[in-house]
Amino acid sequence: MAHVTDRLDPALAERLRRDAHGLVAxxxxxxxxxxxxxxxxxxxxxxxxxxxxxxxxxWSRSRQEYWRKGDTSGHTQHLRSLSLDCDGDALLLTVDQVGAACHNGTRTCFTDEVVGA
Incomplete structure (x- = not known):
């Protein structure tokens, strides 16, 4: 993992395109x-x-606080890799998932198929 610091690496920070609330997907x-x-x-x-x-x-937009996945449920996510998309407005994190990823108890939050494949 990266060296512990009190702020985000400036080289990464300058590449991020945040929304009006300072957030990135x-x-x-x-x-x-x-x-x-x-x-x-x-x-x-x-x-x-x-x-x-x-x-x-x-960052929880509804509760306006930080939350670490699994602190309550035990369903933790351990970072394996991080990629920034071409526009800098989205991150892709690959993780080792322990237990369910979704708060409703399912492995993934994407369980409601709208259009069939």
């Missing part, structure tokens, strides 16, 4: 299966915590 994908598990939101501090601690941390 974080797509979470299982490292082994490549299954898309969930979408969360990160600001610079959530991303810094994720990189330094190795556990995925998000």
């Amino acid at each position: 974080a797509i979470i994908q299982d490292h082994e299966t490549r299954e898309v598990l969930m979408l969360g939101w990160m600001d610079d501090e959530a991303l810094r915590r994720t990189l330094t601690e190795g556990r995925v941390t998000f």
Whole structure:
């Protein structure tokens, strides 16, 4: 993992294109299966915590607080890799998922198929 610091690496920070609230979308994908598990939101501090601690941390838009996946449920996400998309407005994190990724108890949050494949 990255060296522990109190702020996000400036080289990474300058590449991010945040929304009006300072957030960037974080797509979470299982490292082994490549299954898309969930979408969360990160600001610079959530991303810094994720990189330094190795556990995925998000910013909750509804609760207006940081939350680390699994602190309550035990269903943790351990960072394996992080990629920035070409526009800098989305992150792709691959993780080792322990237990369900979704708050409703399913492995993935993407269980409601709208259009068949």
